[in-house]
Amino acid sequence: MDVTDVTPARQRPVGLAELARIPVRRWRTVLAATGLVLLLVAAYLLVFPATYTATTAVVVRPVVTDPFSVPSGGADRAVNMTAESGIATSNGVIDKVASITGRDTTGVADALTVETPVGGQVMRFSYSGHSEAEAVDGANGAAEAYLELRKGMYENQRAAVLKSYDDTIALVTSQRTTTQRSLPANQNSSTPSPRTSALLDQLRALNDQLATLAEQRSKIGSADLSPGSVTSAARAPVPSSRDAAPLILVAGLLGGLLVGGLVAFVRESMDRRVRTADEASALVGAPLLGTVGRDRSGRLSDTDLRYLVLALSRWVDGPRPLPLVLLSSAADERREQVTAGIAAALAQSGHEVRLGVAPESRDRIRPLLQDAQRRHPATEPTRPRVPRPRPAPSAVPAPAATAPMGSPEDTMIIQPVRKPRPFPTEDPKNGGVYRSTTTSADKTEIIPRVLPKETPAVDGEELRIGSGAVHLVPLDAPTGGGVTVIDAPPALHDERGVRAAREGRAVLVAARDKTRTGRLSQLVERLRAVGVEPVGFVVTGEKRD
Numbered sequence: 265m266d267v268t269d270v271t272p273a274r275q276r277p278v279g280l281a282e283l284a285r286i287p288v289r290r291w292r293t294v295l296a297a298t299g300l301v302l303l304l305v306a307a308y309l310l311v312f313p314a315t316y317t318a319t320t321a322v323v324v325r326p327v328v329t330d331p332f333s334v335p336s337g338g339a340d341r342a343v344n345m346t347a348e349s350g351i352a353t354s355n356g357v358i359d360k361v362a363s364i365t366g367r368d369t370t371g372v373a374d375a376l377t378v379e380t381p382v383g384g385q386v387m388r389f390s391y392s393g394h395s396e397a398e399a400v401d402g403a404n405g406a407a408e409a410y411l412e413l414r415k416g417m418y419e420n421q422r423a424a425v426l427k428s429y430d431d432t433i434a435l436v437t438s439q440r441t442t443t444q445r446s447l448p449a450n451q452n453s454s455t456p457s458p459r460t461s462a463l464l465d466q467l468r469a470l471n472d473q474l475a476t477l478a479e480q481r482s483k484i485g486s487a488d489l490s491p492g493s494v495t496s497a498a499r500a501p502v503p504s505s506r507d508a509a510p511l512i513l514v515a516g517l518l519g520g521l522l523v524g525g526l527v528a529f530v531r532e533s534m535d536r537r538v539r540t541a542d543e544a545s546a547l548v549g550a551p552l553l554g555t556v557g558r559d560r561s562g563r564l565s566d567t568d569l570r571y572l573v574l575a576l577s578r579w580v581d582g583p584r585p586l587p588l589v590l591l592s593s594a595a596d597e598r599r600e601q602v603t604a605g606i607a608a609a610l611a612q613s614g615h616e617v618r619l620g621v622a623p624e625s626r627d628r629i630r631p632l633l634q635d636a637q638r639r640h641p642a643t644e645p646t647r648p649r650v651p652r653p654r655p656a657p658s659a660v661p662a663p664a665a666t667a668p669m670g671s672p673e674d675t676m677i678i679q680p681v682r683k684p685r686p687f688p689t690e691d692p693k694n695g696g697v698y699r700s701t702t703t704s705a706d707k708t709e710i711i712p713r714v715l716p717k718e719t720p721a722v723d724g725e726e727l728r729i730g731s732g733a734v735h736l737v738p739l740d741a742p743t744g745g746g747v748t749v750i751d752a753p754p755a756l757h758d759e760r761g762v763r764a765a766r767e768g769r770a771v772l773v774a775a776r777d778k779t780r781t782g783r784l785s786q787l788v789e790r791l792r793a794v795g796v797e798p799v800g801f802v803v804t805g806e807k808r809d
Contacts, residue, residue: 285539289777290528297527298520305516314506318399318498320389320407324348325492327418345380345387351417352378352387352410360409365393365402376406386495396500403498414491422484429481433474440470538779541803547784548772553800556602563635564598564804569605572802573613579769579799580610580747587620587748587768590802591755591791593783597775598804603751604629608636610747612730620750622739622760629751633727633734642728739764755787762794770798776805 287294326343351357353376355369362372379388389410391402443466448457456464538544541552554572557565579585588606592599607619621629725736739750739760750768752761770791774784791798 286532287525287528290531293528293531294521294524297524298517301520301523302516305512309509309512313394314504315392315394316396316399316502316504317390317392318403318502320403320494320498321496322387322389322407322410323492323495324385324387327487327489343385345385348387349378349380351414356413357406357409361402361405364405365398375402396502399502400498400500407494411491415489418489418491422487422489425484426481429477429484433477436470436474436477440467440474443467443470536781537777538774538781538784539777544774544801544803547781548788548798548801550798550800553771553802555803564601564605569609573606573609585747587743587750587764588771589750589752589761589765589768590771590773591752591761591765591787592773593754593756593779593787595754597773597779599773600625600629600751601632602773602802602804603749604632607734607749608633608729611732611734612640614731616732616746617734618737618744618746618748619734620737620739620741620748622753625751626736637727637729640730643731756783762791762796765791765796766794770796772798772801774801774803776803778805
């Protein structure tokens with residue numbers, strides 16, 4: 265085989281329409297996932313207690329010695345907000361809030377949140393409690409605890425600085441006292457000695473130093489140690505988690521639909537099924553014989569079945585028709601309905617049909633045929649009305665053929681008026697019909713003749729439908745005359761249908777959205793392994809309005 269004859273298998277492209285159809289086909293999976301997510305959301309809203317969140321805003325400012333002076337350009341950047349945020353969540357603040365709310369320190373640490381906007385000096389203390397009062401007390405208590413802790417730290421720092429100044433002033437005072445004692449008591453002030461001048465200069469320096477230290481100490485002592493103030497204290501009512509219950513339910517619904525869609529795509533990838541006729545054709549490797557839909561009542565469309573019989577006529581109307589064996593991979597692919605519909609359509613058009621069925625499916629096929637019999641009651645075949653021939657004086661009598669009783673079929677014998685008619689011959693293409701072979705252009709007349717039609721020998725249960733009949737016979741019954749249709753059991757579990765297909769024509773039945781592609785491929789491989797090549801396939805499951 266030439267390598268150019270080999271066509272590589274191409275993956276079927278998946279468009280947006282297919283992406284939308286998969287969740288629709290798997291609507292049960294999507295609905296189950298959505299219901300589960302909504303159930304979890306409802307359990308969260310009903311079982312878990314509501315949480316109330318209160319927020320307190322605190323403005324942090326640096327410590328200044330003169331609060332009434334105009335601050336310099338970098339005063340707003342004098343506070344390190346990262347360090348302040350760490351102080352606000354320290355153990356001292358958490359212990360204070362725990363004592364106010366009555367909760368343990370771990371719960372307080374989880375419930376307390378401190379936000380520090382970038383480039384600002386505002387801190388927001390958010391506290392989540394089980395009640396409004398707890399939330400308000402927790403947020404306000406955290407802010408007050410932070411301010412008290414920060415003020416205590418500033419006071420400790422000022423006390424340390426003041427102590428340092430006091431120690432320095434005491435030392436300088438002691439030095440001044442010592443210098444004053446060193447001065448002579450009877451020293452002339454107009455002409456002091458060099459030693460006295462040096463002592464006086466040292467005394468003046470110590471006095472200046474004491475004055476400077478006293479001024480600096482007074483500034484430190486007058487500094488405002490307030491680290492900030494509460495600008496927006498928490499108060500009732502405060503928002504709770506139940507306020508957003510409708511929004512949470514909507515989010516749960518959307519999340520459930522998303523999860524359901526993902527689960528549907530996962531199931532579709534793991535459990536691939538036949539969706540279109542092109543997909544089934546790529547798996548079977550045979551032409552599509554027809555698509556049989558169903559109406560609103562669930563019955564297969566008679567029009568689709570008649571067109572399917574027309575597609576099968578090449579194997580039905582032959583001189584020696586072979587049995588038609590309908591195969592499927594599973595029992596839920598409407599194979600039995602298609603088989604009964606084909607048999608009823610053939611009988612309605614005048615065929616004597618032998619329908620081979622398995623014992624376990626006989627009780628399911630019989631009601632289908634009885635329903636077709638009620639919709640198409642039995643009728644007797646009618647003869648076409650033919651005008652009476654006119655007598656001719658020079659006509660040569662034609663040999664008459666005795667037509668035995670049976671199913672009539674009109675035959676046309678052409679008799680020339682002036683010339684003797686040749687002996688009629690049998691045309692095998694028309695089932696034994698006698699026709700004249702004359703080519704004379706003389707005047708002729710048509711004489712009807714009724715010839716017998718071979719009636720096949722049938723057995724089993726008979727159901728008259730239209731102008732024909734369906735005979736229910738066992739699956740392994742010998743093939744007789746007429747048309748034979750065999751309803752094979754599921755071929756992947758029962759080999760009787762495959763055996764029958766070796767003696768006839770195999771027609772596969774695939775159900776849209778039901779037939780699994782893996783099973784259909786396995787069935788085709790088994791048929792070809794035993795030497796059976798399917799002549800075509802039928803797709804069921806299409807809805808008709």
